[in-house]
Amino acid sequence: MRRPFAARDRASSVSRRGLFGLGAVSAAGVAVAAGGAAARADGSAGDASDLSARLAFGGSGGTGFASGVVPFTGPHQAGIATPVQDRMHTAAFDLTTTDRVAVIRLLKDWTAAAARMTAGHGVGEGPIPIVAASPPDDTGEAIGLPASRLTLTVGFGPGLFEKDGADRFGLRAQRPAALIDLPHFAGDSLDPARCGGDLVVQACADDPQVAVHAIRNLARIGFGTVSVRWSQLGFGKTSSTTPAEQTPRNLFGFKDGTENIAGTEHDLLDRHVWVSGAEGPAWLAGGTFVVMRRIAMRIETWDRSPLTEQELIVGRTKGEGAPLGGGVAERDKVDVAKLPADSHVALVHPDANGGHRILRRGYSFVDGSDGLGRLDAGLFFVAFVRDPRTQYVPLQSKIARNDAMSEYLVHTGSGLWAVPPGVTGDGYWGQALLEG
Amino acid sequence: MRRPFAARDRASSVSRRGLFGLGAVSAAGVAVAAGGAAARADGSAGDASDLSARLAFGGSGGTGFASGVVPFTGPHQAGIATPVQDRMHTAAFDLTTTDRVAVIRLLKDWTAAAARMTAGHGVGEGPIPIVAASPPDDTGEAIGLPASRLTLTVGFGPGLFEKDGADRFGLRAQRPAALIDLPHFAGDSLDPARCGGDLVVQACADDPQVAVHAIRNLARIGFGTVSVRWSQLGFGKTSSTTPAEQTPRNLFGFKDGTENIAGTEHDLLDRHVWVSGAEGPAWLAGGTFVVMRRIAMRIETWDRSPLTEQELIVGRTKGEGAPLGGGVAERDKVDVAKLPADSHVALVHPDANGGHRILRRGYSFVDGSDGLGRLDAGLFFVAFVRDPRTQYVPLQSKIARNDAMSEYLVHTGSGLWAVPPGVTGDGYWGQALLEG
Numbered sequence: 001m002r003r004p005f006a007a008r009d010r011a012s013s014v015s016r017r018g019l020f021g022l023g024a025v026s027a028a029g030v031a032v033a034a035g036g037a038a039a040r041a042d043g044s045a046g047d048a049s050d051l052s053a054r055l056a057f058g059g060s061g062g063t064g065f066a067s068g069v070v071p072f073t074g075p076h077q078a079g080i081a082t083p084v085q086d087r088m089h090t091a092a093f094d095l096t097t098t099d100r101v102a103v104i105r106l107l108k109d110w111t112a113a114a115a116r117m118t119a120g121h122g123v124g125e126g127p128i129p130i131v132a133a134s135p136p137d138d139t140g141e142a143i144g145l146p147a148s149r150l151t152l153t154v155g156f157g158p159g160l161f162e163k164d165g166a167d168r169f170g171l172r173a174q175r176p177a178a179l180i181d182l183p184h185f186a187g188d189s190l191d192p193a194r195c196g197g198d199l200v201v202q203a204c205a206d207d208p209q210v211a212v213h214a215i216r217n218l219a220r221i222g223f224g225t226v227s228v229r230w231s232q233l234g235f236g237k238t239s240s241t242t243p244a245e246q247t248p249r250n251l252f253g254f255k256d257g258t259e260n261i262a263g264t265e266h267d268l269l270d271r272h273v274w275v276s277g278a279e280g281p282a283w284l285a286g287g288t289f290v291v292m293r294r295i296a297m298r299i300e301t302w303d304r305s306p307l308t309e310q311e312l313i314v315g316r317t318k319g320e321g322a323p324l325g326g327g328v329a330e331r332d333k334v335d336v337a338k339l340p341a342d343s344h345v346a347l348v349h350p351d352a353n354g355g356h357r358i359l360r361r362g363y364s365f366v367d368g369s370d371g372l373g374r375l376d377a378g379l380f381f382v383a384f385v386r387d388p389r390t391q392y393v394p395l396q397s398k399i400a401r402n403d404a405m406s407e408y409l410v411h412t413g414s415g416l417w418a419v420p421p422g423v424t425g426d427g428y429w430g431q432a433l434l435e436g
Numbered sequence: 437m438r439r440p441f442a443a444r445d446r447a448s449s450v451s452r453r454g455l456f457g458l459g460a461v462s463a464a465g466v467a468v469a470a471g472g473a474a475a476r477a478d479g480s481a482g483d484a485s486d487l488s489a490r491l492a493f494g495g496s497g498g499t500g501f502a503s504g505v506v507p508f509t510g511p512h513q514a515g516i517a518t519p520v521q522d523r524m525h526t527a528a529f530d531l532t533t534t535d536r537v538a539v540i541r542l543l544k545d546w547t548a549a550a551a552r553m554t555a556g557h558g559v560g561e562g563p564i565p566i567v568a569a570s571p572p573d574d575t576g577e578a579i580g581l582p583a584s585r586l587t588l589t590v591g592f593g594p595g596l597f598e599k600d601g602a603d604r605f606g607l608r609a610q611r612p613a614a615l616i617d618l619p620h621f622a623g624d625s626l627d628p629a630r631c632g633g634d635l636v637v638q639a640c641a642d643d644p645q646v647a648v649h650a651i652r653n654l655a656r657i658g659f660g661t662v663s664v665r666w667s668q669l670g671f672g673k674t675s676s677t678t679p680a681e682q683t684p685r686n687l688f689g690f691k692d693g694t695e696n697i698a699g700t701e702h703d704l705l706d707r708h709v710w711v712s713g714a715e716g717p718a719w720l721a722g723g724t725f726v727v728m729r730r731i732a733m734r735i736e737t738w739d740r741s742p743l744t745e746q747e748l749i750v751g752r753t754k755g756e757g758a759p760l761g762g763g764v765a766e767r768d769k770v771d772v773a774k775l776p777a778d779s780h781v782a783l784v785h786p787d788a789n790g791g792h793r794i795l796r797r798g799y800s801f802v803d804g805s806d807g808l809g810r811l812d813a814g815l816f817f818v819a820f821v822r823d824p825r826t827q828y829v830p831l832q833s834k835i836a837r838n839d840a841m842s843e844y845l846v847h848t849g850s851g852l853w854a855v856p857p858g859v860t861g862d863g864y865w866g867q868a869l870l871e872g
C-alpha cells in the first residue's frame with residue numbers, strides 16, 4: 001500500500017494553477033485514488049464522497065475563473081489606478097521577526113498567493129488538500145466565488161526600514177526620504193491601535209467575502225512572521241477612478257471624488273502618482289506612496305444641519321454635486337473664488353494647491369456603535385501620492401485648520417507606506433528593495 | 437414675496453412617494469420657484485444649479501425604483517422568510533423615554549420610513565428638502581441606488597415590557613412567556629455592550645450602503661427617543677432560504693445552512709417559525725422570535741487543523757458539503773447515527789432534536805482585529821423560532837457542552853426579541869401591542 005504522501009509528491013509536479021481549476025479533476029482524482037482514502041483511515045468520510053467533493057469543487061469552482069480578473073503583474077501594482085471595486089478589506093501587519101530571510105520568504109509567498117487569488121484560484125493546493133491529514137493551504141470560504149476583480153496592493157511602512165532605532169533588516173539606507181513620520185494635524189484623535197504597521201495590504205474586490213478571504217489567507221501565510229496590527233472593512237467606494245461611472249456618495253450624502261484622477265489619465269498619473277526613477281530610491285521607481293486615514297464622521301450632527309449649510313460646507317449642491325457659485329452640473333468647472341472660502345472644495349481643489357492632485361480610493365465604514373448611542377461610521381480615506389511631503393501634508397494641514405467640514409470629522413487612524421512597483425515575471429513584491 | 441415655508445405647505449399636499457421619484461420634478465420645480473431661492477438668500481448657491489440639482493436628482497433617483505423591491509406589507513414581516521440578501525446591518529436600540537406615546541410615535545414614524553425605504557424611496561421629503569434651510573428628512577447617501585431588496589425587520593426585547601423592575605410603558609402584562617432572559621451557556625463570553633436592546637432592527641439588502649442608510653435614518657428619526665446600543669455589519673450570508681441557490685460558505689470554509697427552512701416551505705414555517713393565534717399573546721400572532729448571537733470564530737486555530745479533522749468536526753465534507761458516513765452530494769440524506777457523535781451536524785440535525793427546526797439568516801463579519809494579532813471575525817447568527825424555550829435553548833445548551841466545534845467559537849453578543857407580525861393597510865409595527 002502506498003503511503004499517503006506519495007500523492008503529495010506526485011501532485012507537486014502538477015501546475016498549481018491547474019489544481020484549483022478544471023485541471024484539478026484529474027490531478028485530484030489521481031490523488032484520491034493514490035492517497036486520499038489512506039489519509040482518511042478513520043473511515044468516517046467515505047471514499048466516494050471524498051472523490052465527489054473534489055470533482056464537484058473543481059467543476060463549480062471553475063465557473064468564474066475567466067471573468068472579473070484584474071491582471072496581477074505589470075509595471076505598477078493593481079489596486080491603485082485600476083478601476084475601484086465596491087468593497088475593501090485592508091490590514092496592517094507588524095513584522096515579528098528580525099530575520100531578513102524570513103521577510104524575503106514572506107514577500108515571495110505573499111506574491112505567489114496574491115497571483116493565484118487575484119486570478120480566482122485558491123492558495124497553494126487550494127482548500128481541499130491532496131492529503132486530507134494536512135491543514136488546507138487555502139481556507140475555503142471563496143470556493144465557487146469568481147475572482148470578483150480582486151486586487152492586492154502592498155505597502156512598506158517606516159518600521160520595515162527602522163524600528164525603535166534598530167535597523168532590523170539592513171534596509172535603513174533604502175528608506176525613501178518621502179516616507180516620513182506624518183506630523184500631528186489639528187483635530188487628530190488617533191488611536192495607536194489603528195495607526196501604522198510595518199506592512200499594509202489593501203484588498204479590493206466586488207465581493208467582501210473575496211477581499212476578506214485574501215487578507216485572511218495572507219495573514220495565515222504570515223503566521224510566525226507577522227501579526228495583524230489592525231484591519232478595516234470598507235464598503236461603498238467613495239471615489240470613482242473611471243470617468244464614465246456615476247460618482248458615489250459618502251456618508252454625508254454628497255458625491256465624493258468628482259475631480260479624482262482617472263486610471264486612464266496616464267499623464268496625470270505620471271505627474272502626481274508614480275515615483276520616477278530619477279527621484280529615487282531606485283527600488284521605488286514605478287511605485288508610489290499611500291496615505292490611509294480612518295476618519296470618523298459625526299453623522300448625527302451633520303444630519304441635523306440644514307441643507308443650505310451642508311452645501312456651503314461642501315461647496316457643491318447635494319443633489320447633482322454641481323459646484324456652488326454658478327455650476328449646474330457635477331462636472332462644471334469649479335471657480336474657487338466663487339466658493340465660500342472655508343468650504344471643503346475651495347480648500348482641496350487643485351487650483352488652491354499649486355496644481356497638486358492626489359489619487360483617492362476611499363471607502364465608507366460602519367464599525368458598530370461608539371458606546372455613546374451613535375454609529376461608529378465614517379470614511380476610510382486612501383490616497384496615492386508621488387510625494388506625501390508636498391501633496392498630502394500641506395493639504396491636510398490646511399484642511400484640519402480651516403475646513404468648515406472639520407467640525408464633523410475626527411481622524412482616528414493614520415498611516416503612510418511606500419508602495420513598491422508591480423511584479424513582473426518571476427519577481428516578488430519588493431524584490432528590488434530586499435535584494436538591492 | 438412669499439415666505440419659504442409656503443413651499444413646504446404646498447408640498448405637504450403632494451404624495452411623499454411622488455416627491456422622491458419622477459413626480460419630484462414638478463413638485464420640486466414648483467418649490468424652487470416658490471421658495472428655494474429665498475431659502476438660499478446667502479446667494480452662494482445659484483438658483484440655476486439648485487433647480488438643476490433637483491431635476492437631475494428626481495430623474496436619476498428614479499431609475500432603480502421599480503426593481504429589487506421586496507413588499508413591505510403582509511401578514512409577516514419581510515426579512516424573515518423572504519430570500520436572504522447578501523448584506524446585513526442590524527442595530528439594537530434602547531428606549532430613552534418613559535412615555536408610551538413617544539414609543540407609539542416612534543413606531544409609526546419608523547413604519548412610514550421603512551415602507552418608503554424598502555420601496556427605494558428616501559425618508560419623508562427625501563434628501564433634498566423643499567426648504568433648503570431645513571435639515572433634510574433623508575441623509576442622502578442612497579440617492580440613485582436601487583431598492584436592492586432592502587428589508588427591515590423589527591423586534592421587541594424584554595426591556596420594552598419591563599426594565600429594572602419598572603413597567604415603563606404599561607406593557608408588562610403583554611410580555612410573551614417565551615420572551616425569556618436567555619440563560620448563560622457554557623463558553624459564553626458575552627460583552628454587555630453587544631447584548632440585548634429594547635428594540636432591534638435588522639436591515640438586509642444586496643448593497644451595504646442601502647442597509648446602512650436604512651439603519652442610520654431610523655436612528656436619526658429616533659433621536660431623543662432611542663439611542664443605538666450596538667450595531668453589527670454582516671456580509672456573505674451564511675444561510676440560503678431559497679432551495680435552488682448555492683449554499684453559501686461560512687468563515688470555516690464550509691457550506692452552512694444546507695438544511696435550512698426555505699421560504700417556500702409554508703407548512704414548515706407554520707410549524708417552526710410563525711406564532712399562531714392560539715398560543716398567544718394575541719398581538720404576536722403571525723410574528724415570531726429572533727435570536728441573535730455574535731459568535732467570534734477562532735479562524736487562525738481552525739486554519740491549522742487538518743482537513744480530516746475539520747470535516748469530522750463539521751460532519752460534512754468541505755468541498756461538496758456531503759454528509760459524512762456515505763453521502764456523496766450536499767443534499768444527500770443525513771444519517772445522524774453514522775456521524776461522529778460530537779460533530780456539529782450530528783448535534784444540530786432535526787433528527788437529533790425531536791424534529792425541532794430553526795430558520796437561520798446568519799452573516800459573516802470581520803470587525804477589525806482583536807488586539808492580539810488576529811482578525812476579529814466570525815458569524816453573526818440569526819435564527820427565527822416559534823418558541824425559543826423549546827427550539828433554541830436546548831439546542832444551544834447541547835452544542836455549548838458537546839459540540840467539537842465549540843472549541844473554535846466564542847459567543848460575544850446575544851439577544852432575544854419578539855418579532856411582531858407584518859404591517860397591513862395603514863397600520864404600524866407593533867400596533868396590536870401598543871393599542872391592545
